[in-house]
Amino acid sequence: MAQIKKANLNGVLEIFPRIFEDQRGYFFESYREDWLLAEGVTHGWVQDNQSYSQKGTVRGLHFQRGEFAQAKLVRVIQGKVLDVIVDLRKDSATFGQKYSTILDAERNNLMYVPAGFAHGFSVLEDSIFAYKCSNYYNKESEGGILWNDPALQIDWQVEVPMTSDKDAVWPTLEEFKTSEGGL
Numbered sequence: 001m002a003q004i005k006k007a008n009l010n011g012v013l014e015i016f017p018r019i020f021e022d023q024r025g026y027f028f029e030s031y032r033e034d035w036l037l038a039e040g041v042t043h044g045w046v047q048d049n050q051s052y053s054q055k056g057t058v059r060g061l062h063f064q065r066g067e068f069a070q071a072k073l074v075r076v077i078q079g080k081v082l083d084v085i086v087d088l089r090k091d092s093a094t095f096g097q098k099y100s101t102i103l104d105a106e107r108n109n110l111m112y113v114p115a116g117f118a119h120g121f122s123v124l125e126d127s128i129f130a131y132k133c134s135n136y137y138n139k140e141s142e143g144g145i146l147w148n149d150p151a152l153q154i155d156w157q158v159e160v161p162m163t164s165d166k167d168a169v170w171p172t173l174e175e176f177k178t179s180e181g182g183l
Contacts, residue, residue, distance in 0.1 A: 002035050007101075009087050009094045011114035013039055014101055019108060028108055030075065031132070036112065043071060045132040050077075053123040058161040060120015061086055061145040061170070065183060068141035069115035071134040076103040079127025082157050086145055086173065089116035090182025096173055098152055103129075116183045118145045120167075122156040143180075144170035 003016040015035060017028040036042075053059065061084065064070045074083060084100040102124070103109055113119055121129065147163060148154070149172040171179065 007099050009099045012099055013112040015110040017108055043134045045134060047133040047136055050130045052128050055123050055126050056158045056160055056162050057123040058147050058156050058163050061118035061147055063118045063143050065141045065143055068135050068138040071115045072113045072119060072131045073110055074131040075110040076105045077128040077130050078105050079125040080104045081121040081123050081127050083111055083121045084154055085113050086118040088118055088183045095182060120147055122158050124157060145176055146170045146172050149173050
């Protein structure tokens with residue numbers, strides 16, 4: 001059975017699968033539906049995504065709005081990333097708060113991110129990042145929060161961040177609160 005740690009943001013889980021190692025290598029179950037069912041997570045997964053990113057890359061903070069909101073189950077297949085989420089659920093006691101953890105291919109840990117969170121990561125080692133989504137991506141529903149918003153004070157742990165043009169122009173959390181009020 002995997003070890004499951006509840007984060008300080010309601011509904012967020014870190015999952016540490018049991019890893020079986022011997023002289024040949026290792027084996028572990030990277031996903032089991034019953035892990036999440038035991039924690040009250042009952043939706044299914046409809047889309048798997050994978051990306052490769054070079055050390056120093058920062059991706060995010062992204063989310064999907066409305067009927068296209070996505071829960072995610074994220075992990076690193078190769079390398080190491082700092083995974084960061086921000087609670088954008090307007091009725092949440094932790095609205096606007098952040099949580100981060102290191103996802104590491106050597107530990108094979110995962111994080112479950114409920115719908116209503118902005119999500120991003122910085123690449124600490126060249127990495128292959130994979131995640132399951134509870135809903136299909138919809139470009140018109142896409143949104144984001146500025147990755148380097150001073151109010152969030154996220155230490156991305158990279159010296160010279162490489163970002164996309166899109167990620168450089170998302171609104172700050174305060175601008176998002178003013179214009180949308182939350183998810």
